[in-house]
Amino acid sequence: MAYIGNVPAEKYSALTQQTFSSPTGTSFTLDQSCTNSRDIALFIDNVRQNPASYTVSGTSLTTSTISSPSTMYCLFNGRTTETVNPPDDSVGTAKVSDNAITLAKMAGGTDGQVITYDASGDPVAVGPGTDGQVLTSTGAGSPPAFEDAGGGAFNLIASATASSSSSVEVTGMTTTYDSYLLLISRWIHANDNSQCMLTFSTASGYLSGSGVLCQHSTRVGSDSESYESNINSGVGSLNIPVGSAGNVGGEASTMSLWIHNATSNLAFPMISGTVTYMDDAGVAQGGPVIASFKAKQILTALKITPDAGTITSGRMSLYGIAHA
Numbered sequence: 261m262a263y264i265g266n267v268p269a270e271k272y273s274a275l276t277q278q279t280f281s282s283p284t285g286t287s288f289t290l291d292q293s294c295t296n297s298r299d300i301a302l303f304i305d306n307v308r309q310n311p312a313s314y315t316v317s318g319t320s321l322t323t324s325t326i327s328s329p330s331t332m333y334c335l336f337n338g339r340t341t342e343t344v345n346p347p348d349d350s351v352g353t354a355k356v357s358d359n360a361i362t363l364a365k366m367a368g369g370t371d372g373q374v375i376t377y378d379a380s381g382d383p384v385a386v387g388p389g390t391d392g393q394v395l396t397s398t399g400a401g402s403p404p405a406f407e408d409a410g411g412g413a414f415n416l417i418a419s420a421t422a423s424s425s426s427s428v429e430v431t432g433m434t435t436t437y438d439s440y441l442l443l444i445s446r447w448i449h450a451n452d453n454s455q456c457m458l459t460f461s462t463a464s465g466y467l468s469g470s471g472v473l474c475q476h477s478t479r480v481g482s483d484s485e486s487y488e489s490n491i492n493s494g495v496g497s498l499n500i501p502v503g504s505a506g507n508v509g510g511e512a513s514t515m516s517l518w519i520h521n522a523t524s525n526l527a528f529p530m531i532s533g534t535v536t537y538m539d540d541a542g543v544a545q546g547g548p549v550i551a552s553f554k555a556k557q558i559l560t561a562l563k564i565t566p567d568a569g570t571i572t573s574g575r576m577s578l579y580g581i582a583h584a
Contacts, residue, residue: 279333288321292336300334414441417578422564422571430578431461431561435523437580442533442562444500444515445575456513456571457497460529460553461561470494475551477535498551500535500564513537517549522559529553 278291294300297311304326314323326332415437418430433440459466474493500513517533530553536546562578564571 276336277333278336279331283326283329283332286323286325288323290316290319290321290334293318294336299338300336302332302334304332305329306331415580415582417580419575419577421575422573424570424572426570427563427565428571428574428576429561429563430576432578433523433560433562433580435558437523437582438520439581440519440522441579441581442515442517442519443577443579444513444517444564445577455567456500456564457567458500458517459497459563459565460557460559461563462557463560466561466563467496467557469496471554472496473498473551474554475499475549477549478547493554498531498549513546515549519559522557525556525558527556529557529559 276292280288290300294316297314297316299316300321302309302311302314302321302323304323309323314321316322321334417432417437417440420428420430422428430442459468460472461467471494473495475495475498476491477499498517500515513535514537515533515535517531519529519531521527521529531549531551533549534546535549536544538544562576564574564576
């Protein structure tokens, strides 16, 4: 006789297991009713017990005294649970059609990991990497890996924000990078019209005194559209033109400075960039800045310090450019 109705889904069967949580004593309750002790296989500390050593009546299980075993579980012999899903770890590679599993169906492993393919086509979960790293190829037959970025990638090394601060400092300059970009933003200014200075540190501390830098800056004149220059061959730091925050512009400044040969000790570090600021009357001023150290240095940190008072606001961000 033909079957009437929907075709039932294929069913898989597996022995049912019950695990007892922190079992102690002699009496326990089974999830399913049984006739005698041979209806279950009882394991204590992963050792199968002789059915003669325990009794079963309905859902009651009685054992010898259990003080503190690490594990206790039982398998219900002859009783299976049917499901339309195959049991865990029961599907082999041969049962999966080619190209049946798409990348969208593949888990990414732990947080921050990604699924990649090695040269043989096998999926591999790699990562996560650290901040600033990228996923790169490691050669034929090997899965990709997270590595430090190369070839001119910008990596944020440090950032510091002023808030009535005696100084603002960024550290972390190492030989990992050929060049650095220092961005001074959010209008660096001091609370009492004092001049701010950008100073440079080595492993021995911050450089000070005359003769550190040779500086040449060019800016729009305060009362005209013409440029005026300032050349100084013996300064100890770079001047940052700032002023009172309460005025229209307050001579608060922004700067973009490139620092080259900062950590190689093979050539004099050199600086180039621009400064933009507004004077007390709200007139935009600024221009290019170039400077060169008068000796080879390995720089480690940068700091902005006012001549007096505090820096009321502003932010420094230091970026490194990795080796090509």
